[in-house]
Amino acid sequence: MSEQVFRWKEWTRPVTPVSREVLTSQPADEIDLTRPPLLFVPGYAHGAWVFAEKWLEHAAGRGYQAYAMSLRGHGDSGSAPGTTLRAYAHDVVQVAARLPRQAVLIGHGVGALAVAQALSRYPARAGVLLAPVIGGPRTLAAALRHNPIGTVPGLFGAPLRLGRRQLFGKELPVGQARQYADRMGDPDAPRVVYQLARRHLPQRPVGGAPVLVVGSPDDRVVPRASLVRIARHYGVAPLLFPGMGHDLMLDARWQEPIDAILDWLEKEPAAADR
């Protein structure tokens, strides 16, 4: 199926603009134009800070202009009533289009779904989906199993609370994990939670951007079967990091996934040379 040219919603009901938090780490040396800028998109309840903690600086150290944004209602970004997944994808495309060059979009959790949707709007160099949450019964079942107390109120419009054990692997010291879990915010987006009850299989990326799916078989938010399924949707196999939790960028062995992603970007011919 070719790209759809009719964008009635964009035309007649544009997304309400908000201010957006964007953090950045820049390479110390002269910018290498062969390396595309990276845009990291955190997921539900996560702000730009989760990437600023470790990954931004690490990517900049490897010569990439690295940016992390907060979706609306998260971090220091503004919020708007009636926030939907569409508004998240809109935020991603808005930030991507302001970057100096064609960017790689790297989304985590619900942020990965926003990135997947943004990829069908904006011709990125490449897309990386980290532990993508695409919604549906499997996501709900996993959330209810591992965190019933935090999840059930979310289904009735109250804030969805993410737990420490849900987000992090066993190797991360408990004190550290608790500190991170305390920093998770309340995005006040009940419509997003409702939307996630349904499974969202994104449209194919515009401009043929290659897609990498990264996750952990021990992730308590995204079951392995979901990872395989979304990867198959893009015709690839997921890259797995056993023993890690959902928040790959904060977990004890945070360096392994980011290095694997950057290695993939350097090898992937369609991503690096277009």
Place this chain on the structure above:
Amino acid sequence: MRRDNWDLGRSPVDFDATNSAPPPATTGRSATERSEHVCVIGAGAAGLTAIKNLRQAGFGVDCYERETGVGGAWNWRHDRSPVYATTHLISSKPFTQYPDFPMPDSWPDYPHHSQVLAYLERYADHFGLREHVWFGTEVTRVVPVPPEAGGGWDVTISGARGGGADRTQRYAAVVVANGHNWSPKLPEYEGLDNFRGEVIHASQYKDPAQLRGKKVLVVGAGNTGCDIAVDAAQQAARCWHSSRRGYWYAPKFAYGRPADQVNDLVARYRLPLWLRQRLLQRTLTRVVGDLRRFGLPKPDHKLLETHPITNSQLVYYLGHGSVTPVPDIARFDTRSVEFVDGRVAEPDLVVLATGYLPRFEFLAPELLNMDAEGRPRLNLHVFSPNFPTLAVVGLLQPDSGIFSLMHWQAVMVASWLRLREQSPARADQYWRSHHHEFNRRFTKAKVKDSTRHWFEISHIDYLRAVQKALDELEPAA
């Protein structure tokens, strides 16, 4: 990573296409390699999206631009740019922007022309388009190469400011994106030669200071004419605004939102034309009112039958009495102008906002299938019906923003060229069933026949046809 012609100072006219010796290693390209490339003429809004979408589909592209910067008509530094200080978009952002590169949320609904230029420059930088553009280089001739000689196109280029000898380069395909708002259309009036006042075309109007303290007659009620009349209402000592017929003046905002967004709320449902016209006419009479009270003639046509005029301020200044509406000009005298209703005005300055004509001097008329009046008749307003590797991007008068439509035109061109390479049999089939459809119109309304309205389209009817073409051009999975 393509860094082959990053050095913009190097002009392609340094090459000799007929030279069989390999080119210097630093350029990384040979003349034979270029014969697989696509040539894009012009680096304005249409040319930029053509480069971007052709590159995205995997084509090598050389773009020739006579000016020294991107942006075409929207670059006020260019001597052919029609923009004036008060130019703003008349279609709101969602309709205007390229669909895959949105304008910033922080910009207003109808950005200023300087923002539009900044947008186009960002687009060029973001997608690395400048490295494919040869600036200061003008295309003087485009000639098809007969298939027995290898096919393709011989494109002759020369330095735009008269520098450098002509060179000819061979290309697989040519995309014409030279714009249609740079060659002024000048009407003839009885006695105009004897008129002692100043007469300029709107293309020479740059700044409201040109009007200050003068008695100004603005001719033409297109969007430009109305803008200049509004400027004159604020700056000039007196302003007459001459229009041939009554028009519908759409406001920029209705119900607190950009009016085009409100319009498409209705337009998305496939209502019959008469119902849509009635609904819109009703909305306009409610929001704007009956303009005969302000001295304007009643529109002699239904809504949607002429290019829409979007101007909220003209009516306001008519109501202040700072613009005097007058009908068509009958004749000029040495000091005065007489209108068809017998009224007389004595302007110091006459601004002819009478529009522009498309021009394709570098192409023989039959290549674009031109009719006796020199209007290209193209399939989907894009494809030459006689030459499958010749296309035009941007030759539209839409009832909506144009950049998004140009984007889809460019995507169509890229898909078409790719299908020709990947699946010649299917391309041939597409060609045979569609190439003769060049008389198709893309608006249901009976559009007034004039030099402006022959390529008038409704964005919805046009995009329906584009979607169908894209589906057909999609390579089999």
